[in-house]
Amino acid sequence: MAPKMDIQLTTDVLVLGGGPAGAWAAWKAASKGARVVLADKGFLGSSGATAPGGTTLLVIPPVAELREDAVQSRLKAGGYLSENAWIHRVLDEVETYLEKVGEWGYPFPKDHNGKPLRTHLHGPEYMKLMRRAVRQAGVRILDQSPALELLHDANGIGGARGVNRLTGQEWEVRSNAVVLATGGCAFLSNGLGCNVLTGEGLLMAAETGAELSGMEFSRQYAPSAAFGSVTRGRMLAWSTLYDQEGRVIGRGDRAFGSLQQHLLKGPVYASINLADTEEKRRFLRHAHPIFFMPLERAGIDPFRDKFPLTLRYEGTMRGTGGLRLTGNDCRTSVPGLYAAGDAASREKVTGAISGGGAYNASWAICSGNWAGEGAAEYALSQSGDACKRDLTPAGRYGLVQHSDADRLMDVPEIISAVQREVFPLSINFFRSEPVIRASLDRLHGLVPFLHDSVSDDHRHRVRAREAAGMVATARWMYSAALARKESRGLHAFAEYPQLDPRQTHRLVVSGVDRIHIRAEKVPHASELTPEEGMVL
C-alpha cells in the first residue's frame, strides 16, 4: 500500500513550517549538530504571517523591576493563565537572538551613540535574512512542499510525508524528531500573508495523539480596508471612524462602542485625518509602505478620503490556542514532537489574551530556539536512524489513500461551510451558548465528508487536507468555548459576562472524531482574588 516516494530522506530533525519559528528552530537544531530538513508549504522567506508585513518587538530593558512589572501586568491581563517563569525566559533570551539578527546583517537603525534600535523587524528583510542563516547552518530546505501527514510508531513521531506543489513529487522525510511550526489557523480570511495558515499542522499532530490548549481564546479580528488584505490596526490610532451617514463614531484608538458592534449595524469608514501635518503624514507613509501602498494604488488619499473598513478573522493565529507544550523544550504530549510559534499554545506567555504582534514575534523566536534545541537533543539521543523504524502514516482526514468512498470530496464547499461558522461576528465574536452549540453541531456534521475521496491532483490533495485542518480547528475552538462558561480574555459569552475565579484553569482538547476536554491547573491561579475577578 505504501506509495512510491520520489524524494526519500533521512535526517535527525524535520521542521515543518518556514515562518520565523520554523526558521529559528531549524537554525538552532543545526547549530546543535543535528542534521535538519525544513519543509514549507510555500517559500522560506515569503511564507507566513510575518514575511509580508513586519513586527514590533517586545523590548523591556533588563532592569529587574521593569521586567517584573511587565510580567505582573501580563499575568493580570491574561486572566492568570500565563506563567511568570516563561515570560521571564522570553524577555531574557529574545535579546540574544536579536543581536544575532544584527550580526547576520539586519540593518537595524542606530541611535546617536551608535546603539542599534531593535524595536521592529521589517518582514521581507527579516525573513530573507533568516533564509540565508538557515541555509548557512546547513539545513536542507524543501520549498513549496506542504506536509500532508506525520509518520509514527509506538515510540512516537518519526517524520512526515508530503508533496511538492510545483512538481507533484511525493516526499518522505524520516526523522526521530519533528518540530511543528506550521502557524495558527486563519481560515483563508485573506489577512496579509495568512492564507497559508489553514490548521492542517494542528490536525496532523492531533492525529498522532497530541493535545491542544487555549483553543477557546479565538475571538480576534483585525481591521483592514474592506477591499484589501492589509490588516494593520495601529493606523486607527490616527484615524477618525465614520458610519454610513458620515457621523463620527470613533477617534484615535477609541471607537465609541466597539468596531465589531458598529460593523454589525452597517458599513464603517476610516480616514487617517488625525495625522494633521505634512510631517506626520510623510512619516507614517514611510514607516508603513505595506499599509499605504495598496490604498494609494486604489486611488485613495487615506489622509483625506474615507475608505470602508472590514474586520478579517484571525483565528488561532492572533488567538492564543495551539499544541499543548509539556516541557521547557517545547515538547508536546507525543514523544519526538515539538511545537513552536503560533502552532503552539501561547498561553504560557499571554494567558487568555492575544499575544499581539510583539509578544508573538518574541515567542516565535524563543519557542523556535527551544524547540529546535529540544528536538536536536532528543533525536541525537536515539540509538538509530528513523529509516530503520517501522513507521506508519498517521493521517486520516481528507486524504485519498485512506478513503474507500467513491464520492469526491467537495473541498470548496467544505471550506465555505467552515467559514460560514467562524467568520460572522454574530456567531464567533458576540458568542452566546446556544448559537455556538448550534454552530458546533453543524461543524461536527462536516466530519463525514472528510472521508470522501480526493482526486489524484496534488493541488487538490493539499487543499483537501487544508479543509480538514480547518474543520478540526473550528470544532476544537467551539468545543473549548462551550466548556468555558465565563468571560475571560479572548473568550466571552453573553450568558456569562464575568470572569469566574473557579475557572482559572486551562482547557486541554484532544481527538478528532470524538473531542475530549479536560481542565489543567495553572501555577498562578491562587493569585487571582475574587475582587480582581470582577474587574477582569
Added chain:
Amino acid sequence: MIEVISESKCIACNQCVSVCPTNVFDRVADGIPVIARQSDCQTCFMCELYCPVDALYVAPESESVIGVTESELSEQGLMGGYREKVGWGKGRKPVASHEYMYQLSKRSGF
C-alpha cells in the same frame, strides 16, 4: 490580486513561481510564467518584491479581479513602485534601516 506579468519586462527567471506562498504561478517551458490560479492569490505583494525587473503588478483589491493592463499601469508609473518604497534593488536603502518604526513606537507608545 496579481493582475499583470509584463511580457516585455519578464526575463523568465521564475522567481515568482518559487516564492509565491500560495502557488499562483505556473512555469512554462520556453516562455514566461503564467498566472494559473489567480483566485488563490492572497495579495501579499511578495512576488512583486522578489521580481528583479519589476515585471509584476499586484492590485490592492484582494477579492475581485480588476482587469488592469500593463499600459495603463506604466502610464501611471505603478510598475515596481512597491519595491522602490521598500528600498529593495540596486542602489536603494532598505526601509528596515530607517528610524521610522522606532520613532513611531516612541510616539504612539506601541
